[in-house]
Amino acid sequence: MAYKIHVIPAKDAAAYVAEHDGVALAVFVDDEGNPIDLNGGASAPTAGSVTPASLGGYDASTGHGKTVQVKADGSGFDFVNPITVPTADTLAGATDTGKGVLKAVDAAAARKAIGAGTSSFSGSYTDLANKPVIPAAYTLPAATAAALGGVKQGAAIPNLATDAPAADIVTTVNSILTQLRATGAIAV
Secondary structure, three states, X not given: OOOOOOOOOHHHHHXXXXXXXXXXXXXXXXXXXXXXXXXXXXXXXXXXXXXXXXXXXXXOOOOEOOEEXXXXXXXXXXXXXXXXXXXXXXXXXXXXXXXXXXXXXXXXXXXXXXXXXXOOOOOOHHHOOOOOOOOOOOOOOEOOOOOOOEOOOOOOOOOOOOOOXXXXXXXXHHHHHHHHHHHOOOOO
């Protein structure tokens, strides 16, 4: 069960404390844990009956009280000096970068603290600046007597019969030569 401690005026208690909150009794104590009588238990103390010096842990030199802390064994409360909460600048073990992130007021300042700068990149390649130049697709040059080149595939030519007449052989060979010249594989 969690306990909540709220300081509210007694006259307003009904407005702030619901029955299910389980508040049964509130006791004010001095710095040694002794109960302080607030006007015999009346809902409002008499004027001047509660002084800073009568409250637990009050330090007249600073004008501040001490903080209530539950004892480690759960047997009661102690009054301790208020805890000094570290700031981003006084946090032990933090690097300058870490301190910068802690002090950042927005995402841009946090990015600056870690050296990331800002980015407005949409994620689209077309939005990039300084894109590399991508050359056009390479086209093979035609073959020459001095250099190899790309050769296109010619039309299919059926095999000749073993007893083919000389005229058919000449026609087939000439067809092959024509295709080789057209592709640049042999000179014209």
